Amino acid sequence: MTPLLETRGIDKSFGPVKVLHKVEFSAYAGEVTALVGDNGAGKSTLVKCVGGIHPIDAGAIYFDGRQVQVNSPRDAGDLGIEIVYQDLALCDNLDIVQNMFLGRERRNGLLLDEAGMEELAERTLSSLSVRTVKSIRQQVSSLSGGQRQTVAIAKAVLWNSKVVILDEPTAALGVAQTAQVLELVRRLADTGLAVVLISHNMNDVFAVSDRIAALYLGRTAAQVRTADVTHAQVVELITSGRSGDLGLKNGVTP
Amino acid sequence: MTPLLETRGIDKSFGPVKVLHKVEFSAYAGEVTALVGDNGAGKSTLVKCVGGIHPIDAGAIYFDGRQVQVNSPRDAGDLGIEIVYQDLALCDNLDIVQNMFLGRERRNGLLLDEAGMEELAERTLSSLSVRTVKSIRQQVSSLSGGQRQTVAIAKAVLWNSKVVILDEPTAALGVAQTAQVLELVRRLADTGLAVVLISHNMNDVFAVSDRIAALYLGRTAAQVRTADVTHAQVVELITSGRSGDLGLKNGVTP
Amino acid sequence: MNQVKELPGEAVAAAKQSPSLGNSLRGYVERLRGGDMGALPAVLGLIVLCSAFAAARPAFVTSINFANLFTQGAAVTLIAMGLVFVLLLGEIDLSAGFASGVCAAVLAVALSEMGLPWYVAVAGAILTGVVIGVVLGTLVAKVGIPSFVVTLAAFLAFQGLVLVLVDEGTNISIRDPVIVAVANKNLPPWLGWAMYAGCVAVFAAVQLLRARNRSRRGLAAEPLSLIGARVGTLALIAGLAVYVLNLERSRNPALVSLTGVPIVVPVILALLVLWTLVLRRTAFGRHIYAVGGNTEAARRAGIAVDRIKISAFVICSCMAAVGGVVAASRASSVDPNTGGSSVLLYAVGAAVIGGTSLFGGKGRVLDAVLGGAVVAVIENGMGLMGYGASVKYLVTGSVLLLAAGVDALARKRAAAAGLR
Amino acid sequence: MNQVKELPGEAVAAAKQSPSLGNSLRGYVERLRGGDMGALPAVLGLIVLCSAFAAARPAFVTSINFANLFTQGAAVTLIAMGLVFVLLLGEIDLSAGFASGVCAAVLAVALSEMGLPWYVAVAGAILTGVVIGVVLGTLVAKVGIPSFVVTLAAFLAFQGLVLVLVDEGTNISIRDPVIVAVANKNLPPWLGWAMYAGCVAVFAAVQLLRARNRSRRGLAAEPLSLIGARVGTLALIAGLAVYVLNLERSRNPALVSLTGVPIVVPVILALLVLWTLVLRRTAFGRHIYAVGGNTEAARRAGIAVDRIKISAFVICSCMAAVGGVVAASRASSVDPNTGGSSVLLYAVGAAVIGGTSLFGGKGRVLDAVLGGAVVAVIENGMGLMGYGASVKYLVTGSVLLLAAGVDALARKRAAAAGLR
């Protein structure tokens, strides 16, 4: 089975600091792949490389088996890769509906189809059980942390994409909302998308993921099936880069 | 026992939207008080009112039994209230050390004592087990989500304060770092501080808190001792505002 | 004790139901008190200014002065309208003033030296604006030089260009009747009324259609009564203005009759509507706000940020060209000072006074018109006061501060109420 | 297979150990390639400019022209240095140019009409600057009017004030020998060398002490070799400059001897060091950066944002006063144009070309000096080219764009390498 999204040997430096070392990562259609790692391991950087935000120094990105160039977020969008970034990236001066459709506005001829967008946004948001948003015409600058995060997630799942990457999507969410998002993640994978979930919460990871990829100090420590590992093993991979047979040996993935 | 920090009947509206309704909340010295509530319940708004960022519409804030006016973050700082905000509020153009000592720089006569600050910052950060920060002279704009959060926490615990409020401090943290922060929270309370912890993670809440206060749609749903309630009860309080005998009746706390 | 009452979910509910007129009015007052002041502060400043001048000089409230106001403020307002686009991105265009000078000079050369018909000359001026905008925008967006520096360089270069075009300091007279009419002639009174009727009708129709459409889809729509009130207010104010402008205002009616709406008024109105539509109702406008609010977020949303920036500069320079044509018409001539001296600062000032932020992401074309009105009223009023050179500068500065201060205090009060 | 090797933790380790010279140099090159270009782009632009002018006009590289450069650029550079503080906050001061005019006029009136001694007159000028700064800062910080509007109003009012002070347009001569000397006379050569020696010694001592202090505390400190290299480079360049300025540059040495470092040079240097210290090594400076970077974060950290803003405006206006004194000295007279026309745009341009951001939070006083040098070189070089007015404007604009373009491309290359 070819992975839908694959990175091979990605290197990335910020000036003198090398953040990613030959990172290997694959995500398969119809599966949830969890990407885990300590703070500063390079998870978000890897995602930004795939999303065309950071140019990569070496290595290659494969989409559906073909090597692709992702030089800008546009390229990623054209491939069908949709990303919820950890730093959310919403326009504070726009309202919820405007943010959700940003860059892909619905039109009625030349003009915007405001009513249509509002309707669709309302439907998507309510499915994510956000009950406290007063109006979806509210500016996102006035939203609470969890509400912002919900908007960002709603924005990403609105489209017909092939890969959805979520960078710590539930960090600011309440109990009910978290459950809703995890369910959504599972549902997306079940409809045939490749879903990548970054999370520090092992319970969540084990609850929804099919595979787990661990990064340690910018290196791929392991890529395993969730069923094959235990909670403790994954934590060990995260904190020390190895766990028994698994993990880094001589700095390379076996 | 008088609470060290107490709010009585706080109302707060943003324009036409009323966000806090007569909120009652107390935190006691030597204890960890968890503040829980759904997304958009008004937790962060309450904290910002206490921190002098938002003026309150009605009600009063009591510190150590005396009513106090908190009109600006300066006032809060002078009282000995230290807050880690959910939106972190770091200066992206400054480095880690500069951010940690912002507003309370150490001096050598007229000039800054850079070496002294660097030393102290290094010590505090390493106690929070941040291992991947390349240099503490790095600009915070280049930090990962978890690293930023650690800096914000380190900044707040550096001072001799009487009340420490942490708004979802572990949201972006890894497993080890979360444990470290929870331990720190406990340690702070044990040295006699009043600690307020906002979190959506019930395990964390039950692990460290002595009391739990729940907000529901901007109203105080309950204030209880952690020992007196179960996991499920708290979740019910959060999601529906009541749980059996506990919770809102006729819109007021019994 | 165990009787649990349903909690009030008013706010959520209120958004769902179609609000009544009373509801909407109450909402508006609450919004005002809550800080969403819209155009109110600028309008307040304007009212204070007008009252002060009217009290000091009765001539201020004559119909001739009212008509003068429009022609006097037109050029700066038009340039300010274009600047809004660039300011919305958080960029600046220092060269807009002299760009208008260059375009005016192109117009003058085409008309007076090459003898081309007026529409060709105007097309040439606008085309010059497009070229200028493309060059500036490309330097800012693609090469990455800060817009302040690019347009400072352009500011210098365009001064030279104007000098070249008008032959080192002579000035070119414009005698083409059509061009001269733009800023100096008026519409026949019947046409003024006809346009008035058309505008009000279209406005009412658009409002009604939108409300119908929204309520058909089950979205919150404005009640008919509110729409009626709004259309009525517009009809009243605009009607009053047309009426006053259609009064005889010649000092010597026997010699010459002077009535009607100045031609620049429909020009400004048309452009105001056009650009407001573009900013508020097209994807392009949405993207302008997005880039200005958070460039990185816009880029991540797949917006071609460079193209948006270049387009904004093109619009700005085009509006500068239009402003230049109006200025040339008003002066019936072009010389090396056209678009120079205070034009740029007044234009940027107009946009900022109206409420456009220099940091990007916040502002409307209407702001530029309101700010332009403030600038025009100050200039007009000061002209009636008859001060000496130094006092005039001093008083103009203070009056500007006063108008902006009223605005700032209104906003500040609102911010204290909670919103920022 | 089971032999697990220790993972390389180079980066962390490297930061801990005291780096060697080779290491540091490598680090510098890496930093450059990584985008932390510091002053390099501006210096690059400057070198390109100078080479171009030197190639076109041999007179450009004479010692007299070198000396001219300093006095010609002094006033704009000084004003730009003050503007950096306001720009760091994300504010702007459009009135800085005319504020310098007002202060210069105060100086002239005190000297020539009231016959006060020079030090009283200078004190009066600076005090005027303080008052101006307090007023502007208060209006911006406390009343909350956007700085663009406040300083636009001040820009107008100060023109009136200058006119009042110089009696509606007369030209006041300044004949006080001390004031006239500031921009027109030179230090005796021996004093130039003495200052040179003092500066180099103090610089070396400070660097050494800091390194000692840090290594004593166990923090990463610079190696002696790097400090040596840095001090050596400074000594070499400064020595060369002093040497050239101490050469005889009179047209007619028999008639008059013209040697020595112009007096404005130590004035600029002293202020550069002072303000750099304030910005980099005091809590006040730190707070300026914090407010400019994230006002809300600064406020939450308990910084008195209003006070910081007012102080920045005071510093800006004071430096404008100093610039005004130098301008008055250079012209030996004050007239209503002092501080007018292009002074403000050139000063803001200087700060921005040097790398200061108009959005706040990023910039150094050194930037203003480098940018001021770019502006001065352009004006100086263009003066030698002897073009007509229109061509001069066109070429000046293009040259400015060229210098900024070199800078932008250098930064862009760096940004592409990863940092932004």
Place this chain on the structure above:
Amino acid sequence: GGESGQTSTTSSASAQQPQQSQKPGKIGVILPDSKSSARWETADRKYLEEAFKAAGVEYDIQNAQNDKTAFQTIADQMITNGATVLMIVNLDSGTGKTVIDKARSQGVATIDYDRLTLGGGAAYYVSFDNTKVGQLQGEGLVKCLADKKAAKPIVAYLNGSPTDNNATLFKNGYDGVLKPKFDSGEYVKGPDQSVPDWDNAQAGTIFEQMLTKEPKIAGVLAANDGLGNAAITVLKKNNLNGKVPVTGQDATVQGLQNILAGDQCMTVYKAVKKEADAAAKLAVALAKGEKPQASGSVKDPETGQDVPSELLEPQAVYADSVKDVVADGYVTKEELCAGDFAKKCTEAGIQ
């Protein structure tokens, strides 16, 4: 067309009636700026006000600050305010003509003051001859160079603002004198640059660079006293002051002092009071509904029509004639002879 239309407001009131019998109209005056020269605000305004006050007419004097838009706005506002006579110093003929046309269409009489609006058709024109001013400057420089016995001197031009039409007229004047000398090889043409906005600070830099490029400059034709002073400051730095003659214009205190000090060779004095008085007389008469007679006329080169004119002669001032300016009351002895200049004043015979 110069006289047409103007007098239509005369109505029935005859010119011979006593002044008090009918309330005279209001006079509006628009001055061009206050920065190119001090004369507008310090001299013209003062003298015009005095004359209008003496005649007991209402007046309104404003300054357009070199801004065309402001110029038109002020004209609009004066007419709104009820002016019946408009006296303008145009910024350029184009705007001037627009204003005059608009005024005429409203029955307001117009006077061109100091600058003729080409094709404008104002009722009267009162001025100094600006080309003549330049001519005096050129002749002055020739005289001073002759005094210095300079052989093949290099002459530098420091022209006025490139956007000021008067600067062009001045230049035409002195070019007319000096160009033949360049052509004949008697003089050598040096650097020739304009000073934006008549800005003295920029003039300093421009002249310094001229001197760097061409160190042997032996004469400077500076278009006014301010520019002259800028050149003198640079010359002083090189100890060349007094050795290189510099011209000027406007007979400012600064210029006269420079002449007394021997640093400046000459300036051009325009007896502004005479000009103002002449113009005021015409304006007052028009305001009272009379139709005054002008002493001469000037042909408008664009329309070929004669405009009734009062033309006044500018006067060259050298060290020995400084006293004439003081005697005329244009500058006071107190301002001129302050401090160190007391002795020089005595030497120059200033009472």
